[in-house]
Amino acid sequence: MSANNEEMVVTPWEVSGKIDYDKLIKEFGTQPLTPEILELIQRLAGDLHLQLRRRIFFSHRDLDWILRRFEAGEKFVLYTGRGPSGPVHIGHLAPWMFTKYLQDKFDSKLYFQITDDERFLYHDDFAFADTQKWAYENALDLIALGFDPKKTRMIMDTRNIGALYNLALSIAKHVTFSTAKAVFGFQESTNIGLIFYPAVQAAPAFLESSLVGHNVPCLIPAAIDQDPYWRVTRDVAPKLGYYKPAQIHCRFVPGLGRGGKMSASMPETAIFTVDQPELAEKKILSAFTGGRATVEEQRRLGANPDVCSVFAYDYFLFMDDREIENLRLDCLAGNILCGECKQVLAERVKKFLVEHQEKREKAKDHFEEYLCSAKDY
Numbered sequence: 431m432s433a434n435n436e437e438m439v440v441t442p443w444e445v446s447g448k449i450d451y452d453k454l455i456k457e458f459g460t461q462p463l464t465p466e467i468l469e470l471i472q473r474l475a476g477d478l479h480l481q482l483r484r485r486i487f488f489s490h491r492d493l494d495w496i497l498r499r500f501e502a503g504e505k506f507v508l509y510t511g512r513g514p515s516g517p518v519h520i521g522h523l524a525p526w527m528f529t530k531y532l533q534d535k536f537d538s539k540l541y542f543q544i545t546d547d548e549r550f551l552y553h554d555d556f557a558f559a560d561t562q563k564w565a566y567e568n569a570l571d572l573i574a575l576g577f578d579p580k581k582t583r584m585i586m587d588t589r590n591i592g593a594l595y596n597l598a599l600s601i602a603k604h605v606t607f608s609t610a611k612a613v614f615g616f617q618e619s620t621n622i623g624l625i626f627y628p629a630v631q632a633a634p635a636f637l638e639s640s641l642v643g644h645n646v647p648c649l650i651p652a653a654i655d656q657d658p659y660w661r662v663t664r665d666v667a668p669k670l671g672y673y674k675p676a677q678i679h680c681r682f683v684p685g686l687g688r689g690g691k692m693s694a695s696m697p698e699t700a701i702f703t704v705d706q707p708e709l710a711e712k713k714i715l716s717a718f719t720g721g722r723a724t725v726e727e728q729r730r731l732g733a734n735p736d737v738c739s740v741f742a743y744d745y746f747l748f749m750d751d752r753e754i755e756n757l758r759l760d761c762l763a764g765n766i767l768c769g770e771c772k773q774v775l776a777e778r779v780k781k782f783l784v785e786h787q788e789k790r791e792k793a794k795d796h797f798e799e800y801l802c803s804a805k806d807y
């Protein structure tokens with residue numbers, strides 16, 4: 431499953447190479463987000479989130495269907511999650527921030543699955559205690575984003591498997607090993623826990639329907655790496671009498687290096703929510719940019735924002751529409767140097783981290799409020 435720098439690999443466990451999002455739409459069989467769908471969201475939500483305006487969320491399945499049902503009076507639930515194998519980086523926060531927008535605008539209940547089982551099974555060197563520690567730590571990041579506790583249920587798999595087990599069994603019964611192998615690339619050497627696991631990740635998509643006893647549409651916002659799970663989930667849905675879950679897929683927030691997504695396996699190019707602000711600043715000051723070899727050249731020829739990781743951060747998370755357009759023009763014209771640009775981003779990231787870390791501390795008192803308990807199922 432490995433790739434050289436150019437070959438694109440996008441699976442739930444590995445994202446590498448140069449990512450061609452149009453090609454992914456074709457390969458995965460998803461749909462591009464069209465102006466018509468964006469208009470519909472604008473009408474129903476009252477505004478368009480930055481990640482929609484900039485097509486950071488770029489692809490979907492059945493989003494139009496779920497929005498039309500909403501328009502006709504049928505509410506939907508949201509479902510997303512985290513595999514807790516280390517600290518959360520700010521790339522993970524992007525789809526969660528967007529999920530918060532959806533919860534606020536569509537008054538949706540959110541199921542958030544924390545897959546400590548998946549990460550225990552996947553990482554040879556992980557003990558239970560490791561994944562459970564990260565499950566708790568990562569949950570704090572979600573809570574810190576301000577989700578409504580009355581409408582948010584976190585499912586930590588090893589603690590709340592009772593909520594999912596019957597569903598997971600029914601799903602597993604309809605997925606053959608040959609399908610699982612084709613979709614997930616399982617090998618003879620894959621442990622059997624991982625082979626069952628996709629049924630556990632599929633289950634929350636049907637949880638609300640199963641609990642209330644009638645079909646409730648479900649929308650899954652996530653980066654496109656999770657798509658293989660939804661292909662299997664959607665195949666099984668009609669066999670169990672459930673709606674197929676709809677999805678909206680985002681691009682990957684890149685790392686601070688040259689190309690590639692932000693990844694915990696390259697800590698020097700990722701900004702973690704628990705990083706000391708000074709450390710984050712240091713990482714940003716060493717980031718790869720689209721700058722020229724000398725100041726004189728840059729003033730004369732301008733730089734390239736399209737390959738610049740600092741610009742990408744501003745674009746994904748830290749600048750409004752006017753600021754980002756001005757920055758693009760200034761960069762192209764050579765009016766701004768990379769050092770100045772890095773400093774602007776570093777200040778914003780530091781401010782964000784200080785505020786987020788305060789909210790994370792406060793979240794410790796609210797963890798149980800968000801976690802599923804027996805009364806939820």
Ligand code: TYM
Binds near residue numbers: 442514522543545548
């Ligand atoms: P995990 O922990 O790998 O990723 C958590 C979420 O973050 C997204 N993501 C990113 N988004 C933007 N930029 C990046 N650089 C970036 N890297 C990761 C992922 O797509 C994901 O949405 N198996 C899952 C956990 C899970 C889940 C779900 C995720 C269980 N149920 C439902 C989404 C929806 C996992 O390990 O995610």
